[in-house]
Amino acid sequence: CTCTGLDYTDGGSYLVDGSSNDDFSFTSVFRSCGQPDTVEPILLDPEGVGYLCTEINMGAEGQQQYSSCQISYSDMYSGTWMIIIxxxxxxxQVVREFKLTVQAVEKTTVTAT
Known part of the structure; x- marks a missing residue:
């Protein structure tokens, strides 16, 4: 059984918008898991505090499985985070460890004249 992260991969570094009130979310694809099973992933912050994430289906061969966690991007902070499935x-079991840089994304408006 394998699980591939499509947006946050093990060892990756990512910039996220700390001004967003959306919940942290991620997408995974499972392959060759055989028996169907559902799992409730956990997101761990750099201090080891866990946040439950919505259930995903390991039996959905090759299909993208989306999960959102009980923390918004605006409540996150920079450091090493982990997704445990x-x-x-x-x-x-799979653990994805990745580095996040959390900051407000600057928006620029350009007006053509």
């Missing part, structure tokens, strides 16, 4: 009914 661990199945209950099959022997499977």
């Amino acid at each position: 661990q199945a209950d009914n099959v022997n499977f």
Whole structure:
């Protein structure tokens, strides 16, 4: 069984908009997991505090699985974060560790004259 992160990959570095009130979310694809199982991922902040994320389906072969977590981008801070995906009914666990830089994204308006 494999799980690939489409937006946040293990070892990656990312810039996120700290002014956004949207919940942190990520997308995964599972392959060759055999028996269907659902998992509730956990997002860990740099201090080890966990945030539950919405359930995803390991049995959806090759289909994108979207999960959102109980923390908004505006409540996040820069550092090393982890997504932990661990199945209950099959022997499977994956941990994605990645670095986030959280800051407000500057917006520029250009007016043609």
